[in-house]
Amino acid sequence: MNNFDNDEKELLDSFEKNEWHSVKDLKQRKLELEESARATIRKDKRVNIRISERDLKELQKIAQREGLPYQTLISSILHKYVNKAQTE
DSSP: OOOOOHHHHHHHHHHHTTOOOOOTTHHHHHHHHHHHHHHHHOOOOOOOOOOOHHHHHHHHHHHHHHTSOHHHHHHHHHHHHHHHHHHO
16 A cells, blocks of 8 residues: 555545535536536647747657657646736
């Protein structure tokens, strides 16, 4: 049981500290999250950009470590940036 990675250890510690709370309207929250996931996953537009070869190689290395295609990594980075910018 000691084979947890750092993320798993953090989750377990958080749970054991009683930091987790039930959602009041679980059905409604689940619907909201499903719609958000659908909107996030939907890839209906194409973008072509020019970036340096060095940056592309670094992105490809990161994507390989994460076990996903580099285009997916780039899309995820852009998505996170846009959503963070909207909350500021």
